[in-house]
Amino acid sequence: MGVFDTQLAVVTGASRGLGRDIALELAREGATVACIATKVENAASTVAAIEAAGGRARAYGCRVERADEVTATFAAIGAELGAPRLLVNNAGISDPAPTLDMSEDNWDRQMDINCKSVFLCSQAAARQMRVEGGGAIVNIGSILGRNAFPGTLAYCVSKAAVDQMTKVLAIEWARYQIRVNCVAPGYVQTEMIDELEAGGKLKIRDLERRTPMRRLGTGHEIARAVVYMGSSESSWVTGETLVIDGGWTAYGFYQGSKS
Numbered sequence: 001m002g003v004f005d006t007q008l009a010v011v012t013g014a015s016r017g018l019g020r021d022i023a024l025e026l027a028r029e030g031a032t033v034a035c036i037a038t039k040v041e042n043a044a045s046t047v048a049a050i051e052a053a054g055g056r057a058r059a060y061g062c063r064v065e066r067a068d069e070v071t072a073t074f075a076a077i078g079a080e081l082g083a084p085r086l087l088v089n090n091a092g093i094s095d096p097a098p099t100l101d102m103s104e105d106n107w108d109r110q111m112d113i114n115c116k117s118v119f120l121c122s123q124a125a126a127r128q129m130r131v132e133g134g135g136a137i138v139n140i141g142s143i144l145g146r147n148a149f150p151g152t153l154a155y156c157v158s159k160a161a162v163d164q165m166t167k168v169l170a171i172e173w174a175r176y177q178i179r180v181n182c183v184a185p186g187y188v189q190t191e192m193i194d195e196l197e198a199g200g201k202l203k204i205r206d207l208e209r210r211t212p213m214r215r216l217g218t219g220h221e222i223a224r225a226v227v228y229m230g231s232s233e234s235s236w237v238t239g240e241t242l243v244i245d246g247g248w249t250a251y252g253f254y255q256g257s258k259s
Helices: 017-028 042-051 067-081 104-131 153-176 191-200 204-210 217-231
Strands: 008-012 032-037 057-063 086-089 135-140 178-185 243-244
Touching: 008 017, 008 067, 008 104, 017 032, 017 042, 017 057, 017 086, 017 217, 032 042, 032 067, 042 057, 057 067, 067 104, 067 135, 086 153, 086 217, 104 153, 104 178, 135 153, 135 217, 153 178, 178 217, 191 204, 217 243
Parallel strands: 008 032, 008 086, 032 057, 086 135, 135 178, 178 243
Antiparallel strands: none
């Protein structure tokens, strides 16, 4: 038996990367998984992988930064699968640019998808959880929510906002037995990282050298943290951000060219 047997989990940004890994891990732990992606067909492969392994899942298309679509999607999930016991706010984008050159559209897209969507989806899920006696919300933040990087203004600000939103929602919704926590990964080997390297916006080897453990994280490692934060194993944990970064945030020593 898994820790989420008979429970419904909702994962945003479930078509690839961390979202896909999280959805697969939750299904392995017994959850029925509602996989949300921008378009329903984008989540189809994740659902197929879950079903091929004997799990249960359904795909939903939703632009999570749009209030009307979020409301409609969570209404459909409630009608078809029931109220969620776990929501994982994973949807996010990164579009680095020097601040002097950053467009308003770039700022708006990152703030909307990385931050506004967390508010909208959390609100929609919590309204259902409150009626059913509680649940858990796990937001996917980032070490860039607390470490400033040049050229990543909108991403850093959006992820810092997720940290604070986690705390506010946790203290507001504790009375409803809804726990809200955040998992903040460091650099993880995902399609997003590969795309940023291909676009010349970072070098994976440099990230590995800067990380004390000298490697990027894996999606499985982050997914296991989500399982902990979203399950009864962390039943008295709320309002917290768990940083998983191979020692990146803790490291402050400078060795020049040998670092």
